[in-house]
Amino acid sequence: MELHDIWLYFEHGVLIKAKGFGAKGTSIGEAVFNTSLSGYQEIISDPSYAGQFIVFCMPEIGIVGCNEKDMESRQAFAKGVLIRNLSNIKSNFRATENLDSFFRRHNLIGICNVDTRSIVKMLRDNGAMMMIASTQMQTREELCSVLQKAKKIHEINYVQEVSTKENYIHDCSIFNFKNFDYEKIDINDKDRKKIIAIDYGIKRNILNELTRAGLVVEVVNEDFNPHDLIKRYEAKEIGGIFLSNGPGDPLFLQNQIKKVKVLIKTKIPMFGICLGHQILSNAHGFPTYKLQFGQHGGNHPVKNYSDNTLEITSQNHNYNVPESICEVATITHRNLFDNTIEGVQYKDSPIFSVQHHPEASPGPKEASTLFTKFAKIVTSTL
Known part of the structure; x- marks a missing residue:
């Protein structure tokens, strides 16, 4: 699994460089945190997360792999996922692909090697907020400009x-x-x-x-x-x-x-x-x-x-x-x-x-x- 550089910018001014997996590109949505310890595929494929980045509190994600029978909808509609550690292996007899393959197939941006505990505390204290993740832009000014021009989640009929x-x-x-x-x-x-x-x-x-x-x-x-x-x-x-x-x-x-x-x-x-x-x-x-x-x-x-x-x-x-x-x-x-x-x-x-x-x-x-x-x-x- 080959990781790539990705930059995150949150609407209140925090800029983070992390590693990305899955799809490349630029995605804008609202960041929220999820405290579940299991069931990450069901969570990611829940259509209710359309327009949002999911920040997992569980630090290790990916070990169970993915399979079509655990999908909650026809595709994953989330804007992206933030995790602390991405497992390089899948270890479940029902798994048909790993998380990286799943994300690429669903054109979903994955973000790892990031301090999710710090981000969750930030969202807890400041509330859910808009963010942008990009493999194409790196500077604070460019990311901020694009994010400010984007529609908020409450302005879109998902x-x-x-x-x-x-x-x-x-x-x-x-x-x-x-x-x-x-x-x-x-x-x-x-x-x-x-x-x-x-x-x-x-x-x-x-x-x-x-x-x-x-x-x-x-x-x-x-x-x-x-x-x-x-x-x-x-x-x-x-x-x-x-x-x-x-x-x-x-x-x-x-x-x-x-x-x-x-x-x-x-x-x-x-x-x-x-x-x-x-x-x-x-x-x-x-x-x-x-x-x-x-x-x-x-x-x-x-x-x-x-x-x-x-x-x-x-x-x-x-x-x-x-x-x-x-x-x-x-x-x-x-x-x-x-x-x-x-x-x-x-x-x-x-x-x-x-x-x-x-x-x-x-x-x-x-x-x-x-x-x-x-x-x-x-x-x-x-």
Whole structure:
């Protein structure tokens, strides 16, 4: 594996020379840190990271290698990845390529031999910030000039980039460790009820969990026609709508918010995760706000007020719903790190949502019962 020189410049003035791997060129995005200790391929291929550089707290990355079955989407949409030490070998019998090969194939900029601990502390103290990484430019002045002219992440609709181009039926369920593949489901099974999943940047393992809960999942592009979905619901062709995770600032997605407002009026059962959770809040008239550095990682404790239990969760978000949401919804979950809202059940409506990722890929599985909850609601409507 041959490394090359690469220069990093952060918007508050820090310039760093590091080593690069994967693709060469220039990339601009928002830097955030992730505290997960495993599952780097699932994290990198999560579409919610579109427009962002991922700074891994875990110092050693690459030893597990990569394979197509662990992809969370059709490609990696992140702007780049910063790691401390890059493994020169892959040591896992499921691996088909190393991280360098994976990055080159996905045209993704990799950055290593950099003090990630220092960068994480910088982001912790100053908040998520824009940065530029380049193998083509070296001087502070040139990097600063290009970065200043670039659009901020909250000015770009990354949902349009990551959403599926063609609607499809998802027919895979839980991963089978006997043959290391995903089990297929019978989409013609009359006992399975159909839902629509709005793809704002959906992860494959969310779809797997929905099908595992007994649902047939039709995935549609983010620019859907809400009136068509209402007609299908009234005809009992579908029993509910799932709003997926995804990238970017939810307040920038005014077109998507308007569509969800139409759906809310009809009281169609809906379940939202992450960006879907935020869009539902905005559609109900309660604007989201940006956290200082967000929540990105595994093993985040969340209090579930519905049964008074503690759930260890996976997180990936920069934005949050406001406390005023309690005017129209009951707060069902809170983050025990910062006490922010992690879940709500809307009053007098079959709509609920969570900020964390109950599909747990990577991460724990305590919150996966939410998919079963949604399936029971859908079944009762058909």
